[in-house]
Amino acid sequence: MGATVTVTVSLAVALALSGCVGPDPGVSPEPSPPASSPSAESVSVDVYFSHAQPTEFTLIGEPQPVDVLADAEVLDTVLAALVDGELQPIDPDYANLWGGGSALLSTSRAGDVLAVDLAVGELALGAESEGIAIAQLVWTAVGIDPSIAAVQLTIDGAVAETLAGHVDISSPIPPGPPESVLTPVQITAPLEGATVMSPVVAAGVACVFEAAFLWRLEGPGGSLVEGSGMAGEACPARADWQVDLGELAPGDYVLTVLELSAKDGSVSSTDSKAFTVSG
Numbered sequence: 001m002g003a004t005v006t007v008t009v010s011l012a013v014a015l016a017l018s019g020c021v022g023p024d025p026g027v028s029p030e031p032s033p034p035a036s037s038p039s040a041e042s043v044s045v046d047v048y049f050s051h052a053q054p055t056e057f058t059l060i061g062e063p064q065p066v067d068v069l070a071d072a073e074v075l076d077t078v079l080a081a082l083v084d085g086e087l088q089p090i091d092p093d094y095a096n097l098w099g100g101g102s103a104l105l106s107t108s109r110a111g112d113v114l115a116v117d118l119a120v121g122e123l124a125l126g127a128e129s130e131g132i133a134i135a136q137l138v139w140t141a142v143g144i145d146p147s148i149a150a151v152q153l154t155i156d157g158a159v160a161e162t163l164a165g166h167v168d169i170s171s172p173i174p175p176g177p178p179e180s181v182l183t184p185v186q187i188t189a190p191l192e193g194a195t196v197m198s199p200v201v202a203a204g205v206a207c208v209f210e211a212a213f214l215w216r217l218e219g220p221g222g223s224l225v226e227g228s229g230m231a232g233e234a235c236p237a238r239a240d241w242q243v244d245l246g247e248l249a250p251g252d253y254v255l256t257v258l259e260l261s262a263k264d265g266s267v268s269s270t271d272s273k274a275f276t277v278s279g
Contacts, residue, residue, distance in 0.1 A: 040067040045078050047087060048139040049094035050132045051183050053269045057132045058183040059139060060271070062089055063191070073107075075114075075144045080104040082140060083118060091192040093272060097125060097133040105157070112149035113172045114141055120155055120163065127166035134167060135181055142175050150174045179207045179236040183269060185257045190275040198277050200245040202255055206231040207238040209262040215243055216258070220251035229257070250279035 044063050051060040064087065068077045081087035085099020101121025108115045116137060125133055138151045150172035154160065161170050175181070189203040190196050206213055211234040217225045225245075232239035245255070256272040 040069055042067050043074060045074065046140070046143045047078065047082060047089075048136045048143070049089045049091075050097050050129065050136070051094050051271075053183070054267055057128050058269065059132055059135045059181050060094060060183040060186060061139070061143065062091060062094060064090070075141060076104070076107055078140060078144060079107065079116065079137065082136065091273070097123070097129055097136065100124075112147060113152055114145075114148045114150070115152045115154065116141070117154045117157055123164050125164040125166070130162075130164045130166045134163060134169065134173060135176070138173050138175050139181070177236070178238045182207070182238065183271060184208050184235070185213050185259045185269055186271050187255060187257055187273045190255070190273055192273050193275065194273075195276045195278050198248045198250075200248050200277065202243045202245055204241055204257060204271070205238055206241055206257075206259070207235040208259045210234050211239065213241070214258045214260065216256045217245060218254045218256075220249060220253075248277045250277050252276050 042065050045066050046061040047064045047066075048059050048061050051058045066074070066078055066081070066087070068074050078087070080103070082096065083098050083102050083104045085096060085102070088096055099121070100123050101119075102123065103119040103121075105117040105119055106115075107117070123130075123133065134153070137153070141151055142148050152159075152172040153163065153169045155163075159170055161168065163169055185204065185206045185208060187202060187204040190200070202215070208231060211231040212228060213231070214226065214228050219225070227243065229241050229243045231237075231241040252274065253276070254272055254274045256270055258267050259269040260266065261268040
């Protein structure tokens with residue numbers, strides 16, 4: 001009898017554990033926890049925009065905070081927001097030439113070439129601005145992933161001759177030399193709209209003749225201070241520079257850096273940043 005009881009109890013336990021014995025109808029099963037949604041992470045990415053200069057359009061990079069889902073590709077997220085026009089510059093002197101119903105359809109890699117397939121909307125681009133719009137995508141992509149050597153643009157899944165009638169896009173497009181594409185003088189600190197503490201040291205990069213540039217600081221009450229600066233090297237090198245602006249009273253300021261033409265002394269390129277010095 002004892003052996004028989006032992007076998008019966010063991011079999012009942014095994015059946016219960018295997019799920020052959022149903023749950024107690026009087027007990028409600030505990031609900032499963034809800035599936036967690038992927039969280040967005042904010043990353044800082046250099047995004048390239050058009051910068052209108054006195055005689056030409058140039059390309060300029062601006063650090064942008066971009067919200068990216070944890071399981072999403074930063075490259076695809078940024079390019080999609082740039083192409084559809086959602087991503088706009090913080091500095092009002094810059095412009096995103098994309099939008100107008102354009103969209104990123106897909107990206108893929110073949111070695112060091114990034115294929116970018118686009119749906120192109122209504123883009124009002126001349127020959128020069130079309131080149132800058134293309135450069136926006138190429139330089140932003142290479143900045144995010146330096147292993148990319150060139151970008152092959154396609155439209156609606158097919159190789160196209162041109163984007164807007166002026167620039168050949170049938171072959172992969174490399175970023176090109178910085179001295180030919182990027183703004184010659186650029187302020188990288190303070191950033192547009194920043195609030196900083198005094199004393200203030202401005203910084204940036206430049207590719208200018210004999211490494212020389214001018215700067216101008218407009219402050220509260222119409223105050224104006226002017227000076228000159230030197231980059232670490234002359235063009236074609238794109239070199240860092242710093243200017244010590246010293247102790248500044250609390251208030252709003254605009255710093256402008258200027259490149260002068262080696263030919264006639266006229267202003268050939270500028271960059272400016274509005275910032276606030278806190279009390």
